[in-house]
Amino acid sequence: MRTLYQYMLCPFSRKVRLVMGEKRLDFDVEQERFWERRDDFMAMNPAGQVPVFVDLNGTVVADSYAICEYLEEAYPERLLLGHGVAHRAEVRRLTAWFDDKFAREVSLPLVFEKTLRRFMRDSGPTNSQAIRQAKAAVNYHLDYISWLIDRRRWLAGDELSLADLAAAAHLSVIDYLGDAPWDKHEVAKDWYMRMKSRPSFRPLLQDRLGGLAPSEHYQLLDF
Amino acid sequence: MRTLYQYMLCPFSRKVRLVMGEKRLDFDVEQERFWERRDDFMAMNPAGQVPVFVDLNGTVVADSYAICEYLEEAYPERLLLGHGVAHRAEVRRLTAWFDDKFAREVSLPLVFEKTLRRFMRDSGPTNSQAIRQAKAAVNYHLDYISWLIDRRRWLAGDELSLADLAAAAHLSVIDYLGDAPWDKHEVAKDWYMRMKSRPSFRPLLQDRLGGLAPSEHYQLLDF
Incomplete structure (x- = not known):
């Protein structure tokens, strides 16, 4: 069976699960306490x-960018990177927006401060300023999603693409943590409801991290 | 003419220049003081x-990941992402290693502390602890390059690939700043000398940032 080694609230792992869900690929999920640097895991990914990700034929792929591009090339049944070089560039630009900018400004600080800090040895006291900054920055990103959705059916154009999956993966993590201010962003919320109702999303909504319950509306399709 | 909007010591901009150099594409370089958020620039890249990058036909592509993948698809004359899905996954894994891990641990802190902090409005005093940590972390990455080059001709296999260009782009920036401890890493140094002697590298060695001279050996092919 295909296997994905992941951390429950890692937005990059969630993006890969959504890609495999959209491509209708079966896979097992293994929870990896990556901060423990298990020998067999480090051998698969020295980073x-x-x-x-481990494919049926044993191919090991590390890093979500490499995994998503690999899945697109190995399983082209339902293309998620778009059609035509200019459109594909737009899909990748927006994917990078969320995987780079959103991750740095919002999702990684929140996941680190609210969950990982407890597990990782190099932890200190919670940085409440980092949490405040991240919770403020999310508004700017939800405004940008609204701006795009006012002009396009999906983030990168008329079709669902990796850009939507990346954005929804990062937002699903902060929604779990109760830090997505949906009430102030109706257009972005409508887009996220569309994402949530997709079959690929259902497994994410079942996730539960031990010791940290999700926000009340996390698994509701109508919230 | 094709145009690349860049910052002189941005490793991601340098990676794109190396890709275009290897593909023998002509282009103009425009220095962009991106922190000033010029209106025309923000319209091209709201991030x-x-x-x-602006191509001959007017296509605008933002983000170095999107640009490099775009160039590979639009100009496939000399492929830099490898051949076959598994090999391409390895090229992308290593490219991500440098663009994500190396950037976060080494090149971005050094560039920020040593150059950008002077320009950007939200600057404070130099963080010497961040500089010390980055200068220590580079050794681990040079060890990893040596480990790979002991097993392969280039970082991702028998052929030069985007992984080499990404790694060399990041290292060229810290070499400019005088923070690459080559003496302790002979194998990695030999690989970097091979990279430096490529025609695609020559324009980078001519770069000079106003007010900050490069390290003494920066432009020497034999150092």
Whole structure:
């Protein structure tokens, strides 16, 4: 069976799960406590990060960018990177927006401060300023999603693409943590409801991190 | 003419220049003071980051990941992402290693502390602890390059690939700043000398940032 080594609230792992869900690929999920740097895991990915993917034929792929591009090339049944070089560039620009900018400004600080800090040895006291900054920055990103959705059916154009999956993966994590201010962003919320109702999303809504319950509306399709 | 909007010591901009050099594509370089958030620049890339690329037909591509993948698809004369899905996954894994891990641990802190902090409005005093940590972390990455080059001709296999260009782009920036401890890493140094002697590298060695001279050996092919 295909296997994905992941951390439950890692947005990059979630993006890969959504890609496999959209491509109708079966896979097992293994929870990896990556901060423990397990020998067998480090052998698969010396960077010591999740996600890591192992395909049916044994091919090991580390890093979510490499995994998503690999899945697109190995399983082209339902293309998620778009059609035509200019459109594909737009899909990748927006994917990078969320995987780079949103991750740096919002999702990674919140996941680190609210969950990982407890597990990782190099932890200190919670940085409440980092949490405040991240919770403020999310508004700017939800405004940008609204701006795009006012002009396009999906983030990168008329079709669902990796850009939507990346954005929804990052937002699903902060929605779990109760930090997505949906009430102030109706257009972005409508888009996220569309994402949530997709079959590929259902497994994410079942996720539960031990010791940290999700926000009340996390698994509701109508919230 | 094709145009690349860049910052002189941005490793991601340098990676794109190396890709275009290897593909023998002519282009103009425009220095962009991206922190000033110029209106025309923000219209091209609302993320406000370099590099941004404009192709002959007017296609605008923002983000170095999107640009490099775009160039590979639009100009497939000399492939830099490898051949076959598994090999391409390895090229992308290593490219991500440098663009994500190396950037976060080494090149971005050094560039920020040593150059950008002077320009950007939200600057404070130099963080010497961040500089010390980055200068220590580079050794681990040079060890990893040596480990790979002991097993392969180039970082991702028998052929030069985007992984080499990404790694060399990031290292060229810290070499400019005088923070690459080559003496302790002979194998990695030999690989970097091979990279430096490529025609695609020559324009980078001519770069000079106003007010900050490069290290003494920066432009020497034999150092």
